[in-house]
Amino acid sequence: MKKLNNSGFSMVQIMMAAGMMGLLSLGVMKIMENQRKSANAIKSSAQAHSFYLEAKAYMARPGYCKKNFNGLKVGEGDEFVLEDILKSNGKTLYKKGQILNQSLRLTSISTANYEKDTEFSALMDLRFKLDKIGNSYGAKGYTRILKLNLTLDKDGAIKDCTTFGASSGAAFDGTPAANNIQEGLKDLHSGKKSAESEKVKSFLEKNAALKEMNKNIKTMNDMNKKMEEMFKD
Structure with a gap:
């Protein structure tokens, strides 16, 4: 005869119920973890896109792009790394290592693909590498690239610039x-x-x-x- 407790359940039934509860608890925890990772992935991707639009709008404003690249002379294929991006008043807009909205870290700012298309104009990429903070699904980070349209002086140095195809207004709508x-x-x-x-x-x-x-x-x-x-x- 099976030994019953005061409630009428055998020890085997109690052990089975405890095991099932443990499995259910693990399942709930796993579901919550998957939900958190998925939510973080959506959030970080949306914020990377929002950062791109924000950076493009800023660099299209008068004086912003010029403040960072005026007087720089670049050769075909030259690449260089920046520590920060400045506002037109000289204050810092973005800085390497900066945390963005608690979910992304700006790990690098660099330029690439300089290409002179006329005697007084050229194109160049401005690259932002954004790494995710915390656990989430998908890639570990994002690279967002702004195409810059450069105006050159007679010596080939950058005189002014703006984001390629940019309008003067902010692009958040x-x-x-x-x-x-x-x-x-x-x-x-x-x-x-x-x-x-x-x-x-x-x-x-x-x-x-x-x-x-x-x-x-x-x-x-x-x-x-x-x-x-x-x-x-």
């Missing part, structure tokens, strides 16, 4: 601002409709990989809710 991305994601996943969640939703719709990640997060959220209901019972 239709994209989630970096400081609102986290709130937008929270609202989107909780089903709350807000200006931030609509912007994030619009951004995700344009990126198939991020859209799929967001779909997986929703599935995991639904599973979490079902598990919570089971434990309540």
